[in-house]
Amino acid sequence: MPIHKKGWKKDLGNSKPVRLTLVSGKSMEQNILSALTQHKQNNKRIRPSQCGFGKGKSCLTNLTSFYDKMVHSGDEGKAVDVSL
CATH class of the missing domain: 1.20.5 (Single alpha-helices involved in coiled-coils or other helix-helix interfaces)
Structure with missing residues (x-):
């Protein structure tokens, strides 16, 4: 749920996003993406x-x-x- 910063609460521009993904999770996502990309390139899958x-x-x-x-x-x- 966004956190209200200022002004009218119904205007989403007045809210800041909340990052729910932990840094370790983002790091793992990047590692998996890198491995999949490398596999795709090495094995000419695309x-x-x-x-x-x-x-x-x-x-x-x-x-x-x-x-x-x-x-x-x-x-x-x-x-x-x-x-x-």
Whole structure:
């Protein structure tokens, strides 16, 4: 439950969040995340084309790459089709 700081109690901007996770728990989460990330990279479990699952990659980089390939194919006169 947020702790009230000042002003109107119903305005959430007047409250400060309470961290319920202990430092040891956050540390353990980071260790597990690091181990899973390392395992994923070492065993090539996620292809490089799967953006959003690796460092420096996001859905935006995936969309940009897709758009670039579609424009390039269209410029070469190839048929381009996208279906859902």
